[in-house]
Amino acid sequence: MRTTVTSLFSDHPADAPAFGAPERAWMSYGGLRALSAEVTASLQGMGIGKGDRVAIVLPNGPEMAAAFVTVAQVATTAPLNPAYREEEYEFYLSDLRAKALLVTADYDGPALSAAQKSGMAIIRLHVPEGAPAGYFTLSSDAMGSAAPDAVTADDIALILHTSGTTSRPKIVPLLHSNVAASAEHIRASLELTADDRCMNVMPLFHIHGLIAAVTASLAAGGSIWCAPGFDALRFFGWMKEARPTWYTAVPTMHQAILSRAKRNADIIADTKLRFLRSSSASLPAQVMVALNDTFGAPVVEGYGMTEAAHQMASNPIGAGKQKPGAVGVEAGPKVRIAHEIENRLMEGTGEVVISGPNVTPGYEGNPEANEKNFFMDQGQRWFRTGDQGAFDADGYLILTGRLKEIINRGGEKISPLEVDGVLLDHPDIAQVVTFAVPHPKLGEEVAAAVVLSEGSEASEQDIRAFAATRMADFKVPRKVIIMDEIPKGATGKMQRIGLAEKLGLVEKA
Structure with a gap:
């Protein structure tokens, strides 16, 4: 049974491909294991060992993927968004109590300034010319000697923060056992094998890319072709080079891919995908159907979140077993419905709760959040x-x-989500996000931001009239904002909370 990150790639054939990237030679599993030994020696020689926290600020690509799985076998990894500002890095590095910061050899950005203020060690990642995808060496001015203690299932492999949309971000520690369990759950639900190749376009500072694309593939002995990020204009060129059997993305990425699919029909026909995966936000039923028709492959929607080391539920992989509008059946942990206020399980509509080996043991240093978000019922912790x-x-x-x-x-x-689904049936709407705007008497009112299909000219009145024929009057958006692009978060998800403020729809007192 695999219970650590290292165990996910410890026994696959040495010559099998592990990491690839644009115009780079493949790193084999033998090469990945050799890199692991080198990283272990380097970090321990810098005084970094078990329990120490290493913040990672690296661009998307095979080095980021390889750094995560190799550093995790020595210390605790804490990937951070490379787009943060210096003040944000100061907060996160302090909140994490990071001992070191890992950056590229030539990095001179805000994370470095923030780390230097606190005096933490700076580790530089070097990619030798002509090296296979994912290979790197490490250097640092820090010197020391860390005990060669092997990590165990109960050690923390990965620390991430929850998004702080409505409150201070919470620290989510994920144990090696949590990460390994989630990787195995995803491998099983997608029926991944050594013949599968994932083309990763997800950011690797985010749980979706790290676990679904990278560690689940490693658990299966498959390969991961790492793009330098998501780019709809380059997606099909990458697809032609990578020849993947699957990819995973958020709904907005899938919609951007669909917008360029017709002109790349030859590449789609030549690169037969076994399936496509969507997660991190609800996939509109219309988009699932369009993807299935375009690629001729099942579209598997998964349901995940950081506290569950990503996956909780997934649509089955078999032909015709995917249900548009559903996030699937439980796929690893137990998934139940609980009363939204009382700490008890129930039938019907309520709050989704989970219990299983992939679930974090609890938020770090936040007993109030733990008391609010965890409870015991039927002999299990939910x-x-x-x-x-x-x-x-x-x-x-x-x-x-x-x-x-x-x-x-x-x-x-x-x-x-219900309003989104109705509006997406409008023939001129390509994307939509429904959200609340404050109302002086009702408390909240319904609004929607939409992106029209190319060449369409629907008006706000047209869209509201369309909605009024398909839903109760109180659900019809009172305000429809037509935009060229809907604001998105760092991981490509559309943000409902706070959108009214971003769009200037909140009246100032």
Whole structure:
């Protein structure tokens, strides 16, 4: 049984490919294991060992993927978004109590300034010319000697922060056993084998890319071709070079890929995908159908979050078993419905809760959040996801939205996902995000930001009239904002909370 990150790639054939990248030779599993030994020696020679926290600020690519899995076998990894500003790095590095910062050899950005202020060790990553994808060496002015203690299943492999949309970000420690369990769950649900190749376009400072693309592939002995990020204009060129059997992305990425699919039909036909995967936000049913028709492959929607080391539920991989609008069946941990206020399981619609080996032991240094988000029932410890949903008659989980995002219009509760689904049936709408705007009497009112299909000229009145024929009046958006692009977060997800402020729809007192 695999219980550590290292165990995920410890026994695959030495000559099998592990990491690839544009115009780079492949790193084999034998090469990855050799790199692991080198990284262990380097870090311990810098005084970095078990329990020490290494913040990683690296661009997307094979070195970031390889750094995560090799550093994790020595110390605790803490990947951070390379786009943060200096003040943000100061907060995160302090909050993490990081001992060292890992950056590229030529990096001179805000993370370095923040780290130098606190006096932490700086580790530089060098990529020798002509090296295979993912290979690097490390250097640092730091000197020391760390005990060669091997990490165990109960040691922390990865630390991430929850997004701080409505409150201070919370620290989520994920044990080696959590990461390994989630990797195995995803491998099993997607039926991954050594013949599978994932083309990763997800950011690797995020749980989706790290676990679904990288560690699940390693668990199967498959290969990961690492793009330098997501770029719809370059996606099909990469696809032609990488020849993947699958890729995983967030819904907005899938929609951008669809917009360029027709002109790349030859590459799609020549690169037969076994399946496509979507996660991190609900995939509109219309987009799932369009992807299936375009690629001629199953579209597997997964349901994940940081506290679960990513995956909780997944649509089955078999032909015709994917259900548009559902995030699938439980796929690893136990998934149940709980009362939104009382600490008990229940039937019907309520808060989605999970229990299993991939779930974090709890937020670090935050007993109040742990008391609020974890509870015991039926002899098991359950984590509250903050999502509202219900199981259908076939056992598929249908999400109705984030509890914090449910719009409360004078006591009428409105699911933004439901409104999204109706508006996406409009022939001129390509993307939509429904959100709440403050209202002086009702508390909240419904609004929607939309991106029109290329060449379309629908008006706000057209869209509202369309919606009025398909849903109750109180659900129809009172305001429709037509945009060229909807603001997105760092991982490509559209942000409902705070969107009214971003778009200037909140009246100043």
